[in-house]
Amino acid sequence: MSFPSTRLRRLRRSPALRGLVRETSLGPADLIQPLFVTAGTDLREPVESMPGVNRFSIAALLEEAGEIEAAGIPAVLLFGIPSEKDEAGSGAYDDEGVVQMAVRALKEAHPDLVVITDVCLCEYTDHGQCGFVRDGQVDNDVTVELLARTAISHAEAGADIVAPSDMMDGRIGSIRYQLDEEGHPDTVILSYAAKYASAFYGPFREAAESTPKFGDRLGYQLDPANGDEAVREAMLDLEEGADALMVKPASHYLDIVRRVKEETGAPVAAYQVSGEYSAIKAASANGWIDEKAAVLESLVSMRRAGADFLVSYFAKEAAVWLGEGQE
Ligand code: PBG
Numbered sequence: 001m002s003f004p005s006t007r008l009r010r011l012r013r014s015p016a017l018r019g020l021v022r023e024t025s026l027g028p029a030d031l032i033q034p035l036f037v038t039a040g041t042d043l044r045e046p047v048e049s050m051p052g053v054n055r056f057s058i059a060a061l062l063e064e065a066g067e068i069e070a071a072g073i074p075a076v077l078l079f080g081i082p083s084e085k086d087e088a089g090s091g092a093y094d095d096e097g098v099v100q101m102a103v104r105a106l107k108e109a110h111p112d113l114v115v116i117t118d119v120c121l122c123e124y125t126d127h128g129q130c131g132f133v134r135d136g137q138v139d140n141d142v143t144v145e146l147l148a149r150t151a152i153s154h155a156e157a158g159a160d161i162v163a164p165s166d167m168m169d170g171r172i173g174s175i176r177y178q179l180d181e182e183g184h185p186d187t188v189i190l191s192y193a194a195k196y197a198s199a200f201y202g203p204f205r206e207a208a209e210s211t212p213k214f215g216d217r218l219g220y221q222l223d224p225a226n227g228d229e230a231v232r233e234a235m236l237d238l239e240e241g242a243d244a245l246m247v248k249p250a251s252h253y254l255d256i257v258r259r260v261k262e263e264t265g266a267p268v269a270a271y272q273v274s275g276e277y278s279a280i281k282a283a284s285a286n287g288w289i290d291e292k293a294a295v296l297e298s299l300v301s302m303r304r305a306g307a308d309f310l311v312s313y314f315a316k317e318a319a320v321w322l323g324e325g326q327e
Contacts, residue, residue, distance in 0.1 A: 024304045026296070028072030028319035032116065032269070032311045035076050036207055037061050037102040039083040049203035050274055051281050053313055055081060058102055062109045071319035075114035077163065077311055078102055081208055082124055088132060089121035093149040095156070103157040116161040116190060117154040119147055119175070128205075128212040130166040130220065138220060144171045148178040155184040163246065165192040167220040176241030190269065191242035194230035194256055197221035200249045200275030207274065227256060234260045242266075246311070249273040251298060254305040261306030270307035272298065277313040292321055 011021050036055040038045065043057035056064055065076060080099035082091035091097050099117055106115050121143065122130040131143030143166065151162040162179075164171050172191050179187050197218050205211040222230055234245050245264065247257045248271035261268045280298065284291035295314045302310050312318065 024300055026300045026303050026322065028322055029074055030303065030309050031073050031299075031315040031319055032075045032077050032309060033068045033073055033315035034079065034311055034313060035061060035064065036079050036081055037098055038081040039098050047203070047207040049206040050278050050313065051285065052317075053207065053277075055207065058105050061102055062105060065106055065110050065113055068316050068319075069110055069113050071316055072323060073315055073319050075116055075161070076106070077116040077118060078106075079118050079208055080123055085124055085126040087126055089124035089146065092119075092121050092124040093146060093153050095153050097153070100153055100157040103154060103159050107158040114160045115158065116163050117159045119151050119154065119162050119164040120166045121146060121150070122166075122210040122212075123208045127214065128210050129215070130217065131168060136215070138168075140168050140170070143168050144174045147171050148174045151175045151187075151189075152178055152182050152184070155179055155182070155187040159187065161188040161190050163190040163192060165195060165248075167192070167195050167217075167222070170240070172237045172242050173240035188243045189241060190244045190246060191237040192248055192271075193234040193237040193242065193245040194247045194253070194260060195221050196224050196230075196249065196253065198224065198249050198252075198273065198275070200252070200273045202275050203278045204274035224252075227259060230256045231259055231263050234264050234266070238264055238266055244269060244308075246271055247307070249276055250302050250307070250310070251276050254301065257302065257305040257307050261308075267308045268306060269309050269311055270302040270305070272302065272310065272312040272314070274313065280314075296321065 011017050038055040038057055040057045042059050044060045045055040047053045078099050082098050103115050120130050122128055127133055129138050131138035147164055147166055154162050244267035245260055246269040247253055247260055250270035250272045257270050280294050283289045295318055299310055
């Protein structure tokens with residue numbers, strides 16, 4: 001039966017009716033706030049390429065985390081910006097490193113807030129590549145060892161979840177094995193399983209000072225043209241012991257979010273990356289789009305695609321808007 005007996009507009013006539021038939025929910029509990037933590041005292045340094053985003057030293061980080069938790073967000077994802085970088089990225093697995101110290105302080109000040117740490121070397125290497133470089137190439141197996149050391153030092157500091165974002169082969173298995181060996185069987189692994197070689201990471205690399213000094217990341221991150229390969233990455237990571245999977249970036253990869261969710265059945269996160277954030281910020285600053293509407297639409301579309309939870313630089317702002325009620 002079709003028009004005029006079927007009129008789909010009938011259920012769109014009021015906020016209450018629209019609410020009754022809404023298929024996808026979005027709330028603060030679905031969101032994760034990424035945070036940049038830096039050495040130094042009482043710093044709050046704006047990131048130029050990401051208006052509204054700051055790099056925090058630890059005291060300021062604790063204050064920010066309190067606001068995030070009060071907005072109903074269950075978890076934060078930490079990125080460290082060390083004061084010194086070297087060839088082997090040793091700041092990443094230093095027990096007194098910036099992330100390790102931040103994790104300890106956060107778990108003490110806000111014990112119920114879930115702390116996730118990004119596990120990668122690119123913020124810590126002087127060349128900006130995500131691993132140990134030999135003959136101009138990132139050496140997979142040496143890098144995996146350094147990543148496992150990093151994950152263990154994060155777990156020892158009290159991280160609830162470690163999130164490897166390097167895209168080396170075999171790192172999940174190695175991290176799981178070594179975490180268990182070192183007495184951390186309950187530390188969760190959120191794998192950046194499908195991380196694409198994306199132009200949308202540009203603003204992050206300015207924030208983390210991690211732009212590669214030579215070459216690019218095409219030798220380890222996924223080719224944006226490929227979908228089957230993302231599913232294979234996801235399957236392998238699960239076999240190696242990942243607890244949850246991440247697809248990154250989000251907006252231009254919603255088909256991948258859907259496929260990974262359907263083909264694995266595992267918990268899936270979508271990461272709305274820096275370039276997605278800054279594009280919305282720039283357009284709204286110019287008055288070309290409505291920021292609040294655009295942000296909430298972008299986030300709900302990720303949930304509709306099948307993501308269980310979302311990493312977004314808009315998390316705190318969005319949680320406040322969502323707390324005020326939609327429509
Ligand atoms: C580190 C890492 C990157 C991002 C998250 N973890 C940068 C990269 O691969 O260059 C990007 C996040 C963003 O753009 O918001 N490997």
